Structure formats: C-alpha cells, structure tokens
Amino acid sequence: MQVQVVDYTAEDAPQKFVESLRTTGFGVLVNHPIQQSLVESIYKNWHEFFQTEEKHSFAFDPQKQDGYFSPEVSENAKGHSKKDIKEYYHIYPWGRIPSQLKDEILAYYQSTSELAAELLDWVEAHSPANVSEKYSEALSNMIKDTPNTLLRVLHYPPLTGDEEPGAIRAAAHEDINLLTILPAANEPGLQVQQQNGEWMDVPADFGNLIINIGDMLQEASGGYFPSTSHRVINPSGKGSDKSRISLPLFLHPRSEVILSEKHTQASYLLERLRELGVKA
Numbered sequence: 001m002q003v004q005v006v007d008y009t010a011e012d013a014p015q016k017f018v019e020s021l022r023t024t025g026f027g028v029l030v031n032h033p034i035q036q037s038l039v040e041s042i043y044k045n046w047h048e049f050f051q052t053e054e055k056h057s058f059a060f061d062p063q064k065q066d067g068y069f070s071p072e073v074s075e076n077a078k079g080h081s082k083k084d085i086k087e088y089y090h091i092y093p094w095g096r097i098p099s100q101l102k103d104e105i106l107a108y109y110q111s112t113s114e115l116a117a118e119l120l121d122w123v124e125a126h127s128p129a130n131v132s133e134k135y136s137e138a139l140s141n142m143i144k145d146t147p148n149t150l151l152r153v154l155h156y157p158p159l160t161g162d163e164e165p166g167a168i169r170a171a172a173h174e175d176i177n178l179l180t181i182l183p184a185a186n187e188p189g190l191q192v193q194q195q196n197g198e199w200m201d202v203p204a205d206f207g208n209l210i211i212n213i214g215d216m217l218q219e220a221s222g223g224y225f226p227s228t229s230h231r232v233i234n235p236s237g238k239g240s241d242k243s244r245i246s247l248p249l250f251l252h253p254r255s256e257v258i259l260s261e262k263h264t265q266a267s268y269l270l271e272r273l274r275e276l277g278v279k280a
C-alpha cells in the first residue's frame with residue numbers, strides 16, 4: 001500500500017489515516033489545523049539564523065541535548081559511518097532558544113503538540129483490542145506534560161561538491177519516538193522504504209503534514225505499528241543550490257512511562273542515543 005493523503009476534516013479520516021500508518025509507517029494530512037503561514041515564517045527566520053555565527057553560541061549541551069548541532073557533530077544514522085549533510089537546532093520549552101525566535105517556535109511547538117494528542121487518540125481508537133491492551137496508559141496521556149518532546153529545526157545546506165562520497169542529507173534511519181509530525185519541507189527529498197525494500201517519495205506538497213511512526217510506538221504496540229526507514233536524498237540540478245529546511249516534532253512520553261516489559265521511555269532513549277554516538 002502507498003502512503004495515503006487524508007483530509008483531516010473527512011468523517012473517515014481517523015480510520016484511513018491509521019490504516020496508512022499501520023501499512024506504511026507514514027500518513028499524510030491535508031486540511032489540518034497547523035497554520036501554513038506560521039510554518040513558512042519559521043522556515044524563513046531559522047534559515048536566516050543558520051546563516052549567522054550566533055548559532056555557535058548555542059552549541060548543544062551533551063547532557064540536556066538542547067541547542068545547536070553543527071554539521072561536524074550531527075548524528076550518524078544507526079549503522080552508518082558517514083555523517084549526514086545537515087545542521088540542526090533542538091528546541092525544548094525548558095531549553096535555550098534564541099530570544100528573537102522564541103515566541104514563534106514555542107507557539108508552533110504548543111499547537112502541534114495539541115494536534116499530536118488528537119492523532120494519538122486516533123491511533124488508540126483504531127488499535128485492535130489485543131494491541132491496545134498492551135498500552136500501559138492512554139497513548140495521548142503518555143505525552144501529557146512531557147518535558148521530552150523534541151522539536152528539531154533542520155537545515156540541509158546547499159551542496160558544494162565537496163561532500164564526502166556517499167554522504168546524503170539524511171541517511172536511512174528510523175525515528176526513536178512515538179510519532180513524528182513533520183510539515184512538508186520547502187524542498188523535496190524525503191523518501192520512505194516500502195516492504196519490498198524499494199524507496200518511494202513521501203507525498204510532500206507544500207502544506208502537507210507528514211506523520212510517521214517511531215520505534216517507541218512500535219515497541220508499545222508489540223510491533224503492530226511499524227517504525228519504517230526513511231531518508232532524505234540529495235538534490236540534483238538546480239535544487240543543489242538551495243537550502244532545505246524541515247521541522248520534525250518528535251513526540252516523546254514522559255521519562256517514567258512504561259513502553260513495554262523491557263523499557264521505559266528513559267531506558268529506551270538512552271539505548272538509542274548511545275547507538276547514535278551523541279551520548280556517552
């Protein structure tokens with residue numbers, strides 16, 4: 001099955017959306033409540049920020065994981081030796097945020113987190129009984145008052161031709177969290193891996209909202225909801241001269257939330273960050 005583009009206002013939206021998530025790991029919403037003008041303004045303002053030297057004064061804190069990650073420190077996808085061609089900034093409401101950008105990005109964080117809770121209710125309502133009985137609490141409750149949800153502002157710089165051979169903007173990976181909410185970026189490149197191993201473009205018309213499953217929902221659902229591999233490929237032709245900005249919100253439960261018999265949110269995250277090489 002292909003990733004479905006679902007009208008958020010349609011009566012059967014929850015069912016269609018969850019079916020797409022279950023079969024492909026991804027679902028796409030149109031007519032959703034996230035303001036496109038807000039997204040566009042964030043893309044513009046953060047693109048400008050990434051052009052300044054100011055970013056270096058927000059260098060990431062290895063313990064707290066907030067702040068600016070330069071291309072030199074940015075993660076290797078699990079199992080990959082080449083660094084992705086990207087820099088990014090980690091926003092937490094309790095973390096450091098450049099003051100001129102703070103109100104806008106926190107408004108986005110807040111409104112998207114609210115939509116996320118509704119989407120988790122959709123997932124729960126359309127989980128079969130033998131799956132939902134595994135959830136230690138309601139999925140939307142797992143993220144209530146969580147300090148762990150992470151908003152990442154990503155900048156993939158224009159290509160220079162000096163990139164390490166084989167390096168791409170974001171190597172194939174799975175997300176660690178419950179669900180990821182991602183407005184379509186200003187440039188193409190996002191692909192998802194299908195069950196047959198082939199890569200397919202995610203429908204990313206400007207204005208679409210892309211949602212994908214992360215490892216924590218896969219863990220909590222006993223594998224019913226698949227965390228599928230995705231990547232961002234390099235542009236060719238004219239697109240090579242352009243920056244690409246994207247804005248994934250990674251929904252994380254509170255630290256003590258039980259995901260499975262083996263893991264809480266905290267134990268699971270620690271295991272994955274060590275694998276990524278961004279935590280000792």
Ligand SMILES: O=C(O)CCC(=O)C(=O)O
Nearest residue numbers: 154170185190232246248
């Ligand atoms: O930039 C994108 O479109 C996707 C980024 C992504 O998959 C990630 O940061 O986990």
Ligand SMILES: [Fe+2]
Nearest residue numbers: 173174175230
């Ligand atoms: Fe991702």
